[in-house]
Amino acid sequence: MAAVLAMVARGCGGVWRRLRQRCAVRPGSGPFPRGERAVACNARGGMMSAGKSGLTPWIPVVGLEIHAQISSNSKLFSGSQVQFAAPPNSLVSFFDASLPGTLPVLNRRCVEAAVMTGLALNCHINKKSLFDRKHYFYADLPAGYQITQQRVPIAVNGSLSYSLCIDNKMSQMVTKTVRIKQIQLEQDSGKSLHDDARSQTLVDLNRAGVGLMELVMEPDMCCGEEAAAAVRELQLILQTLGSSQAVMAEGQLRVDANVSVHHPGEPYGVRTEVKNINSIRFLAKAVDYEIQRQIEELGNGGTISNETRAFDSKLGCTVPMRDKEGKQDYRFMPEPNLPPLILYDAKSLPANMNHQQVINIDWIRERLPDLPSVKREKLVEQYGILPEHSFTLLVWQQDQNCNSRHSNEDGLPEFFENVVKQTQMKPKKVIGWILNDLLSYLKQHSLTVKESPVSSFLLADLLNLLEKKEISSTAAKQVLAELWKGKGKTPLETVKEQKLELLQDQKELEQICQAVIDGQENEVMAIKAGNQKVLNKLIGLVQKKTQGRSNPVLVKQLLEKKLSE
Amino acid sequence: MRVLSLGRWLRAGRVPPREPASRPSGHRHSGHRPQGPPQELPQGPSQVPPQQKVSVEVLEHLEHLALVDFRDSEGVERLQKAIQFADQLHEVNTDGVEPMDSVLEDRCLYLREDDVTEGNCTKELLENARETVEEYFVAPPGNIPLVKLEGQKTFLQGSK
Numbered sequence: 001m002a003a004v005l006a007m008v009a010r011g012c013g014g015v016w017r018r019l020r021q022r023c024a025v026r027p028g029s030g031p032f033p034r035g036e037r038a039v040a041c042n043a044r045g046g047m048m049s050a051g052k053s054g055l056t057p058w059i060p061v062v063g064l065e066i067h068a069q070i071s072s073n074s075k076l077f078s079g080s081q082v083q084f085a086a087p088p089n090s091l092v093s094f095f096d097a098s099l100p101g102t103l104p105v106l107n108r109r110c111v112e113a114a115v116m117t118g119l120a121l122n123c124h125i126n127k128k129s130l131f132d133r134k135h136y137f138y139a140d141l142p143a144g145y146q147i148t149q150q151r152v153p154i155a156v157n158g159s160l161s162y163s164l165c166i167d168n169k170m171s172q173m174v175t176k177t178v179r180i181k182q183i184q185l186e187q188d189s190g191k192s193l194h195d196d197a198r199s200q201t202l203v204d205l206n207r208a209g210v211g212l213m214e215l216v217m218e219p220d221m222c223c224g225e226e227a228a229a230a231v232r233e234l235q236l237i238l239q240t241l242g243s244s245q246a247v248m249a250e251g252q253l254r255v256d257a258n259v260s261v262h263h264p265g266e267p268y269g270v271r272t273e274v275k276n277i278n279s280i281r282f283l284a285k286a287v288d289y290e291i292q293r294q295i296e297e298l299g300n301g302g303t304i305s306n307e308t309r310a311f312d313s314k315l316g317c318t319v320p321m322r323d324k325e326g327k328q329d330y331r332f333m334p335e336p337n338l339p340p341l342i343l344y345d346a347k348s349l350p351a352n353m354n355h356q357q358v359i360n361i362d363w364i365r366e367r368l369p370d371l372p373s374v375k376r377e378k379l380v381e382q383y384g385i386l387p388e389h390s391f392t393l394l395v396w397q398q399d400q401n402c403n404s405r406h407s408n409e410d411g412l413p414e415f416f417e418n419v420v421k422q423t424q425m426k427p428k429k430v431i432g433w434i435l436n437d438l439l440s441y442l443k444q445h446s447l448t449v450k451e452s453p454v455s456s457f458l459l460a461d462l463l464n465l466l467e468k469k470e471i472s473s474t475a476a477k478q479v480l481a482e483l484w485k486g487k488g489k490t491p492l493e494t495v496k497e498q499k500l501e502l503l504q505d506q507k508e509l510e511q512i513c514q515a516v517i518d519g520q521e522n523e524v525m526a527i528k529a530g531n532q533k534v535l536n537k538l539i540g541l542v543q544k545k546t547q548g549r550s551n552p553v554l555v556k557q558l559l560e561k562k563l564s565e
Numbered sequence: 566m567r568v569l570s571l572g573r574w575l576r577a578g579r580v581p582p583r584e585p586a587s588r589p590s591g592h593r594h595s596g597h598r599p600q601g602p603p604q605e606l607p608q609g610p611s612q613v614p615p616q617q618k619v620s621v622e623v624l625e626h627l628e629h630l631a632l633v634d635f636r637d638s639e640g641v642e643r644l645q646k647a648i649q650f651a652d653q654l655h656e657v658n659t660d661g662v663e664p665m666d667s668v669l670e671d672r673c674l675y676l677r678e679d680d681v682t683e684g685n686c687t688k689e690l691l692e693n694a695r696e697t698v699e700e701y702f703v704a705p706p707g708n709i710p711l712v713k714l715e716g717q718k719t720f721l722q723g724s725k
Contacts, residue, residue, distance in 0.1 A: 078683055080681070097690050336667055339671075357675070
């Protein structure tokens with residue numbers, strides 16, 4: 001393995017090898033449609049100005065092409081296994097290697113995954129869709145063509161709604177929509193590992209033939225933030241459906257961005273395609289960089305060429321990809337070995353066909369799980385929490401899914417609901433403890449919700465003590481820190497041990513307050529002169545004297561009462 | 566009907582075998598390799614486009630795309646004849662006729678269950694490769710641009 005380890009595998013999933021400009025020449029889909037855009041960018045309040053000179057502002061236009069690897073046991077057209085990281089060329093059938101005499105046989109599960117995804121994205125499902133061959137030569141495409149759906153894809157005309165924060169404080173969320181042009185089934189290619197030292201490419205066909213869903217979005221977005229938010233939401237949807245695990249780091253979700261800029265009222269500008277984007281964070285950076293680059297270039301009197309650029313994550317910029325080939329003609333032709341794919345619904349269900357050979361769109365629609373947007377709404381409705389909190393609950397879950405490779409694990413939302421069930425504290429207050437305290441602990445220690453030493457039961461118990469005013473919130477945080485150590489103590493035991501119970505004796509508290517007032521003449525004078533802020537210092541002193549066992553609200557009341565006497 | 570697989574016939578680079586004389590000339594299936602040199606079908610009303618010379622640009626483009634090598638005048642001539650032969654399809658009036666997707670379009674597309682039934686034949690697959698490195702296939706670094714042979718270029722240019 002030494003020779004292989006010594007090599008550099010460039011890019012993610014062999015993306016660097018795409019020398020061809022797909023977008024430029026795909027028949028039937030030219031550059032962005034001229035004319036009005038459906039959604040104007042207003043995430044940051046408007047268009048991007050050209051700078052101090054006050055020239056006409058620029059409108060950036062961003063469209064995404066996303067490839068999502070279908071979560072299935074076997075490949076799209078063959079029975080070899082789908083698995084990340086396996087010995088090279090061990091998951092390859094004769095068909096995948098394009099040996100003569102082999103034929104494609106369509107995997108039912110892949111079709112179902114595409115239908116589910118299409119339904120979740122409000123698409124029209126084509127009851128008849130066709131397969132085509134897209135020809136180009138490359139070492140990791142042994143057949144010399146890719147089977148895809150260029151003429152009539154399986155789903156068209158959908159939409160994806162996603163949420164975006166207006167400002168960075170997560171206090172105002174706005175919903176945006178991007179139109180989905182189409183979803184098509186296609187084959188993945190193998191992986192190329194470039195060995196420049198020996199001037200050769202090593203090819204692993206394990207990935208060749210794996211089912212992909214290509215999602216083509218209309219250019220309705222205008223900046224990196226929107227693109228990132230849309231992809232996050234899509235990722236969440238795919239993971240919820242189970243149609244794809246959509247982990248970008250493992251190449252299960254690949255995003256290419258098409259970027260252009262134009263002046264308001266003028267036709268769309270020339271677009272560039274940006275590839276080699278390996279994470280959502282980089283997606284936002286790449287898009288924003290490219291927009292800036294194009295604006296600067298055009299501002300300096302230059303032109304934008306219709307090219308493919310790669311995002312260099314180290315430098316944070318896009319660079320032109322080697323492209324000696326010029327425009328590519330894919331010579332699309334119908335796949336001669338596959339009849340049209342026919343899907344049925346309840347009305348058109350054929351009477352005497354083998355059940356296993358029939359895919360019923362309505363049956364699939366009925367069994368779709370709750371989409372993230374629905375889950376979020378339910379949480380907001382049921383518990384009265386803010387939309388942005390509901391958003392964070394699910395988003396963190398998504399990050400967990402990506403890291404733990406188990407999608408749809410019961411997690412934070414369920415934990416939250418369990419705590420709510422077991423405590424008298426209002427959900428609106430509970431959510432603060434979940435998102436601020438519990439979540440920061442989990443993140444700090446890189447734990448999943450399941451691994452949390454503090455169970456929902458324990459947390460509920462603690463919050464009950466707080467709710468009954470037996471402890472202060474400061475004390476509660478202290479107890480939580482102790483519980484986190486996982487020594488098996490209950491909240492009550494911890495409170496007793498550390499003497500954190502709130503002073504219930506009013507008289508004792510009054511005495512302490514009086515003592516503090518007596519000891520701080522200067523501060524008392526300042527407060528009486530009108531400086532209310534100094535009161536906090538007195539409260540602090542009382543807290544100190546009571547070793548944190550006083551209710552700050554009560555202390556404040558007592559002090560104010562005494563000072564006004 | 567769209568003409569399929571014309572390139573495949575050309576790439577074979579051989580003169581198609583003569584077909585038995587008794588076979589009716591009009592009997593053809595699409596996708597079936599033409600069995601003889603281009604036969605003359607009865608000329609219908611002039612719907613057949615006039616014979617066009619294939620330009621050098623188109624030839625070079627085709628060679629580049631399909632990695633075919635027309636090599637000499639005989640090859641180019643065969644291409645011309647093939648196009649002429651195929652153009653006879655224009656005689657058929659297809660107004661208002663929905664194009665077929667493929668000849669299989671009324672068959673049922675078989676759906677396979679999502680089970681792992683193949684793979685794990687690394688050794689067999691690598692046997693076919695001329696060169697391998699630790700169970701990887703070896704390929705040149707990226708696509709090598711097509712190099713034009715001196716003589717060939719001169720020929721093609723000369724045939725304009």
